[in-house]
Amino acid sequence: MKKIILIPDSFKGTMSSQEICAIMGEQIRKHLPDAEIVSIPVADGGEGSVDAFLTAMGGEKVELTVSGPYGEPVRAFYGRLPNETAIVEMAAAAGLPLVGDNKQADRTTTFGVGQLMAHAVRNGAKKLIVGLGGSATNDGGTGAAAALGVRFLNQAGEAFVPVGATLKDIARIDPAGLLPEIGIAEVVTMCDIDNPLCGPQGAAAVFGPQKGADPAMVARLDAGLAHLADIARRDLGREIRDLPGAGAAGGMGGGMVAFFGSSLEMGIEAVLNQVSFDQLAADADLVLSGEGKIDSQSLRGKVVIGVARRTRRLNVPLIAVVGDIGDRIESAYEEGVSAIFSINRVAVPFSEARHRAQSDLALTVDNLFRLFQGMKGRI
Numbered sequence: 001m002k003k004i005i006l007i008p009d010s011f012k013g014t015m016s017s018q019e020i021c022a023i024m025g026e027q028i029r030k031h032l033p034d035a036e037i038v039s040i041p042v043a044d045g046g047e048g049s050v051d052a053f054l055t056a057m058g059g060e061k062v063e064l065t066v067s068g069p070y071g072e073p074v075r076a077f078y079g080r081l082p083n084e085t086a087i088v089e090m091a092a093a094a095g096l097p098l099v100g101d102n103k104q105a106d107r108t109t110t111f112g113v114g115q116l117m118a119h120a121v122r123n124g125a126k127k128l129i130v131g132l133g134g135s136a137t138n139d140g141g142t143g144a145a146a147a148l149g150v151r152f153l154n155q156a157g158e159a160f161v162p163v164g165a166t167l168k169d170i171a172r173i174d175p176a177g178l179l180p181e182i183g184i185a186e187v188v189t190m191c192d193i194d195n196p197l198c199g200p201q202g203a204a205a206v207f208g209p210q211k212g213a214d215p216a217m218v219a220r221l222d223a224g225l226a227h228l229a230d231i232a233r234r235d236l237g238r239e240i241r242d243l244p245g246a247g248a249a250g251g252m253g254g255g256m257v258a259f260f261g262s263s264l265e266m267g268i269e270a271v272l273n274q275v276s277f278d279q280l281a282a283d284a285d286l287v288l289s290g291e292g293k294i295d296s297q298s299l300r301g302k303v304v305i306g307v308a309r310r311t312r313r314l315n316v317p318l319i320a321v322v323g324d325i326g327d328r329i330e331s332a333y334e335e336g337v338s339a340i341f342s343i344n345r346v347a348v349p350f351s352e353a354r355h356r357a358q359s360d361l362a363l364t365v366d367n368l369f370r371l372f373q374g375m376k377g378r379i
Helices: 017-031 049-057 111-122 142-147 164-169 180-184 203-211 215-236 248-260 267-274 277-281 296-300 303-314 331-335 350-375
Strands: 003-006 036-039 060-067 073-080 085-089 127-131 151-153 172-174 186-190 263-265 286-289 318-322 339-342
Touching (some): 003 017, 017 049, 049 060, 049 127, 085 111, 111 142, 111 180, 127 267, 142 248, 164 215, 186 267, 203 248, 263 267, 267 303, 277 303, 286 303, 296 303, 296 331, 303 318, 303 331, 318 350
Parallel strands (some): 003 036, 127 186, 286 318, 318 339
Antiparallel strands (some): 060 073, 073 085, 151 172
């Protein structure tokens, strides 16, 4: 083998994507010291996405002070890639860790996320990739829009910055003041869920409780998002109520579409497109991917399956090295996965396996390449 691509997701609670690439690469080098190994740490839009993109593509992390979830100043960051692209994690300015135990989904704002976006485009970014994940907010992205110049007016004609509790007070949306640089930039939103904006499967109903919302607050938040959808359709001409993915990050998925004309992409698709995966993998001999557990949920387009669909078209074999293997995953092979191996070598529960994950991963990859070397020229 002359070229091997490593593109694993993180194993949640045990290893980051970067760690997994490093461990895999070290073991492969023992057997194939001259092979070209291309590591592509995977970002899913949540915490760690900026670091993953910077590791894969180079660039720099830009730090600045912005408004936090409750309007307090916080130090946040985004990534600047070499190709005039900026990577923004909304969690850096509006994430659950920033609120601690003070979870009030009806009071938090995405204003700081908009400030990160504004700084990026004012400093030369022609493309923005915004990762949605781990948010403490339920404002439909109105805070971010306000930071970028969109005005929200109440019945008295007064401008205000809505939060979850005050979405119902929006009487009109005025996009005339939108920052020109954001208006001409390409905006891509990484979104790994397909929940609509509101309703039983919407942002408030499904994710509100983990942000501190009780049933009464969930109902109010859901009504506010429904109202936002109605006003956005009337004033902006964009329909977001039932849009798959609109419910991501407290409705920010819908807001990104309504206010900035963003596309919504599965996280793995955004990564594959940004790193030009098809060109990188066209002459590869093998691709190694993986995730913490491959199961029926993985088949909806998470990392392993997202990569496998590309490698299948390229006729490049893909092996998935995973923490655990669930039931009913046979269709993964139809999607392009060549083989699946679990690193759980001693068949112990996750609570025990997580402490030995690094060594088990190393031994599993070592074992695979011992097999490849032993079978060389035989099949």
